[in-house]
Amino acid sequence: PNILGTLLDGNLTVGASVTDVAGNTASTSAGLLVDVTAPTVTLTPLFGDGLLNAADALLTQLIGGTVNGAEPGSKVVVNIAGQEFVTSTAANGSFGISLSPAILQGLLDGNLTVGVTVTDSAGNTGGASASALVGIHNLPVITLNPLFGDGVLNLLE
Secondary structure, eight states: OTTGGGOOSEEEEEEEEEEOTTOOEEEEEEEEEEOOOOOEEEEOOTTTTSEEETTGGGSOEEEEEEEESSOTTOEEEEEETTEEEEEEOOTTSEEEEEEOHHHHHTSOSEEEEEEEEEEOTTSOEEEEEEEEEEESSSOOOOOOOOTTTTSOOOSOO
């Protein structure tokens, strides 16, 4: 592990040779690709402003971002309130999932954490998380008392 940890990403050729007691020598080599760098994930702000209100929850919302250090088509898993959504990276590293109003209505009010993991072709995994505040169920209610006590504004008042 100490030596392997010093390797940089890229092509590596490994060679070996052996000499027997009679002085005969044999050698061979093989190439491999070293990929020891985990991909990184950047999430766009959840729901645009980090808040999911009742009006937002009536529209399809996109959860997305970008991945660096992973090939196009790399597997991306988005975890929202224990529910997993799987997608893959596009040619430019972007990814996204759409959440329908039916899914959004199932979220509980309060803090919501969204976790994203990506796995590249070498099996390296990277991830990120972001939080949002959900307020879609316990909406404020306003009640007015009768104006001017009796609902009538007369000349004396």
